[in-house]
Amino acid sequence: MRVEGTPGTDVDGPTDRELLRGAVGLAGLAPSEHNTQPWRWRLHDDVLDLRADRTRRLPSTDEGARSVLLGCGCALHHLEVALAAAGRRVEVRRGSDEDPEHPLARIRLGGAADPDPRTARWFAAIPTRRTDRRRFSAREVGTDAVERLVDAARPYGGTVHLAVGATRQAVLDAARDADLAQRGHLDYAGELQHWTHRSAGDHDGIPATSRPGTPAAAYGDMAVRWMPAGTLDQPRSGLDVRDSSQLLLIAVPSDDTVSLVRAGEALSAVLLEAESLGLGVTPFAQPFEVPETRARVRQLALGRHRVPAIALRIGRRRPDAPGIPPTPRRPLQAVLTEEPVGTSVGSTRARRP
Ligand SMILES: Cc1cc2nc3c(=O)[nH]c(=O)nc-3n(C[C@H](O)[C@H](O)[C@H](O)COP(=O)(O)O)c2cc1C
Structure with a gap:
């Protein structure tokens, strides 16, 4: 290309x-x-x-x-x-x-x-990069790959944190509480419905071919944003084996416009690096879309000098996971x-x- x-x-x-x-x-x-x-x-x-x-x-x-x-x-x-x-x-x-x-x-x-x-x-x-919302393999991505993702974000002022232990729990709790808060608004459900049911001529939105047919509300302890069922097959291999999704957090020094654009550059760098390593990723901003849950993660996991921008569920794709069609x-x-x-x-x- x-x-x-x-x-x-x-x-x-x-x-x-x-x-x-x-x-x-x-x-x-x-x-x-x-x-x-x-x-x-x-x-x-x-x-x-x-x-x-x-x-x-x-x-x-x-x-x-x-x-x-x-x-x-x-x-x-x-x-x-x-x-x-x-x-x-x-x-x-x-x-x-x-x-x-x-x-x-x-x-x-x-x-x-x-x-x-x-x-x-x-x-x-x-x-070739796609958002992958399916279950991942039982094997974690490994420290070398995580190090590569951390390095990818660095030139853009983004810090990538592998969230484990109490930090992971803080982000997962925030995701759950933000989901509850957002689902309490009628307009939130309407937006999700609108953007997951677009017509071909709109050239936007999340098509059914990008959404698992059996949507998971959570992979293990990791809740992801709920979306209506689509037509994408979940991989069948190792159905009995747990999904070892790991959680990354991208943070930047401040919440202003320039910093959030830089966070987006860091996000793109991490996603392209992950794609080049063959990893599956679902970005999810939900824990940080509600001011209260965003503030809580900042306080519990990052401290005053870093603001959480977006979370990523990452994992190894299962061997029989088919390719995902592009979104429009x-x-x-x-x-x-x-x-x-x-x-x-x-x-x-x-x-x-
Ligand atoms: C800032 C941002 C937030 C996103 N939040 C979510 C999310 O909460 N849940 C999800 O499944 N995908 C999320 N995505 C992924 C988008 O839905 C996806 O990028 C879009 O549908 C285009 O599909 P593609 O990534 O396969 O090209 C997010 C992406 C971005 C950049």
């Missing part, structure tokens, strides 16, 4: 605009809560802006728009990987998204740079606005590297 420019591009290779446009296409494969894809891109001259599309926020599930920002961070990281894999340096200026001059991210291409092996692995993982994505023109070259203030024509 490569970042596609416009078909018929001449021998000099794609222009910066063509590279950026191709990378936006790959960024669209990023995960987002309920697959809402809450991002908007704007290409003006050879500059690309990322903004949150708050019209796609889940008002009851994601009241604070934290998952909107995490999803945007995932899309930004996918874009960075795609551009780095195309052999270019990437300059990213992050912002609060409060006015047009300070989008969540303003991206410019720098000079040429050979992609490192990790970039190549992450790039290859973009189209919105077409490029629905998420990307392109302004003709030379029409934005202070513009310079797109340069070739």
Whole structure:
């Protein structure tokens, strides 16, 4: 796979605009809560802006728009990987998204740079990564793999914690209590229903083919967000054997917009690394969507200097687990606005590297 420019591009290779446009296409494969894809891109001259599309926020599930920002961070990281894999340096200026001059991210291409092996692995993982909600194997993922996931998040300011003992219990209790609190709101059930029953023309939501036919409310002691039954087969091997899902926690230094976008970048890095290691992952933000349960995990498990962003159920896939079909994505023109070259203030024509 490569970042596609416009078909018929001449021998000099794609222009910066063509590279950026191709990378936006790959960024669209990023995960987002309920697959809402809450991002908007704007290409003006050879500059690309990322903004949150708050019209796609889940008002009851994601009241604070934290998952909107995490999803945007995932899309930004996918874009960075795609551009780095195309052999270019990437300059990213992050912002609060409060006015047009300070989008969540303003991206410019720098000079040429050979992609490192990790970039190549992450790039290859973009189209094959899936959220896996099925039961995992009885064998834990092992410390080497966990170390790789911890390392993956580091450049983005994210710390990954393997939650065991009292920390694990604190997150699981928070997940249970947040679930109770959220299910108490009529709108919450309506949102879940809406985003799990989308029509093909909507190009979003969580299709039945991504949801187990026999949904588990919990794997062992680990409760996951309840979803309506789908058509995905649970692996049959070792039905009698317990699922050894492990719990990871991604935390960042602060709760502000920039930190949550960075947390999304860290999440994407961990997911792509996990995919390259062949591991199964379900991200779940639920324990941190309710302010009270989020505060409790922070206090019991992390301390004042770290804020929990998202939890991950990770495990080894069972040998007979079939591949999971991809979830839909919105077409490029629905998420990307392109302004003709030379029409934005202070513009310079797109340069070739
Ligand atoms: C911030 C965030 C929160 C998520 N929360 C959940 C969750 O609580 N439960 C779940 O099963 N999946 C969750 N997901 C996974 C999404 O549902 C999934 O990414 C989306 O449906 C697209 O499918 P894909 O990951 O297979 O491409 C979350 C993903 C993100 C980025």
